[in-house]
Amino acid sequence: MGTVDSIVQYVQDHLQDGPVAIKEAAEAGKIILGMYCTYMPWELIHAAGAIGAGLCAKSSKPIPAAEEHLPRNLCPLIKASYGHALQDSCPYFHFCHAVLAETTCDGKKKMYELLNRIKPVYTLQIPQRSDRPEDLKQLKEEFYKIREYLEELVGRRITQEDLRQAITLRNAERRALRSLWELSREEDPPLSGMELEHFSEYMQFSFDKETAVPWLEEQVRRIRQAWERGERPQGSGRPRILVTGCPLGGIPKVIEAIENAGGTVVCYENCGGQKEMGFLVDETKDPMEALAEKYLATGCSIMSPNRHRIESLDFLMEHYRVDGVVEVLLTACHTYAVEAHTVRERVQAREKKYILVETDYSESDREQLATRMDAFIEML
């Protein structure tokens, strides 16, 4: 087994470690806060000495239970989030003291009202515009409010120094992830898109960042060396694909379809990919101001206008020299579905091929996805 394969194997072998880690943290008396979204300022939670854990939202199993309270025609991510909570089938939800929620899309914010009956929910108000000074002011004020909430919860003040340290640590994680993603800029990249996803997942549930970040930096160094020595585990000449759109948590089948068709995903613009972790917090500014600035610039389709996403796509398409863009929509996600028209125009204006697929967490469209992706890769 080559160096790259053995590192990938290690990551895959440890993808299920999260539940045990969170149980141990809970037993050690740590305060655990559940969260769903990229807009949630991880740095504030960490500065409060608590653990921010991403909650389960990517399985089709809890959806029938959720549909007893929620409409069927709702995005699967919202239904799965709620269903897991109802059924107590998410270890992170089980161990969390409260849920830090956010007003992103309409479906989520109304679901949180129901979720509040199961666990205390604190809802951060996200502005729906990001281009005016008052939007920044609003988010900054919201960050001050959640800071107070956290201070009350943990029973101590968050100092500026705590915040600065948290920002430095999270930025180090972002830089390490970016250096991992940079590997895919190479011709015949060492990692497949599915493997990139596994690394992101591994890092998400590695709560001890002080250990996990240097570990990741070391693995990236080893993978790069192996690639420079000529290791090419993905073979050569595969079309380079950028994936954008809704979060991909519950739909690895899309990535599988792309890569089984002969393509390689070299970049994720989505949440969990470049959308949040691709951008650093300015360490030279006042921490609260810098945090508000950074999170406000998240290119989510709930923002109107949403120039940050389009600008980011422009940059990423060139930076990763992509041949085609696959936009993934979860059923009934209206904001991404409408924005898809603008994204298609922009991608085609850059003379890249574009395809849109709409899917959910079920297995029923595997064949249909395969046909689309086979045809898309044949086009390139």
Add this chain to the structure above:
Amino acid sequence: MSDCSIGIDIGSVAVKGVLLEGASLKTAMAPTGWNPRESALQVLQNLCGQRGISSPPSSIPLVATGYGRKYLECAGKHVTEITCHSRGVRHLVPEARTVLDIGGQDSKVILMNPHGGVESFAMNDKCAAGTGRFFQMMAHALEFSMEEFGSVSPEGEFQPISSMCAVFAESEVIGHLARGVTRESIVRGLLHSIASRSATMLTKNGLLPPLFFSGGVSQSSSLRRFLEKELKVPVLWDPCSQFAGALGAARIGLEEKTNHGNRG
């Protein structure tokens, strides 16, 4: 036999086969039925019979396409129906830039660049509205054969049909019949709805004329007329429209062989 090639298109309703040899084109078709593999082999056998051989020698390229393409293990290559349709249409009508294909259970739009390569495509395979299956159900409800249904004159009054869902449209049709609306008027209403739905799919995906109409449903001359009225562009068609996918597969086989020949 050096310029000979076979393409098999395993669709949801029918298996289509084409044997291409120079300018000559032999075709065969069979219902897909419950066993796509058997039906495909039957079509292959039929083509070989027409050529006067018992089975295809390994020197003849064999390319499979369509949703059931993987069932034909003996094919040298499997290519999606998107790519094959664009190649087949290019063979039939080289100037075409857009293909509307309506098959047994799905419909698709393919945009091609001036060289015949696929530029983009869209598929509707989640709903049978307006597909061959829909045609069959409505013809059955109105006690028309498929041929009669597809050739009801496009001129004359039509009964607007509000639902395109195969199940709801059927009960709506029965309701209109009960109120004494003529069968022809209902058929025109249904064809109008299918044309309008297809026109939306075409314009949404950036229709570039000339437009070519392929797939089993394209055989309805009345539907083609309704589509022309809806889009205000000519709708190109060929008696071999239904074989466009299989023809494209045969073309791909031939090109691969030539390329290999050049290299070898």
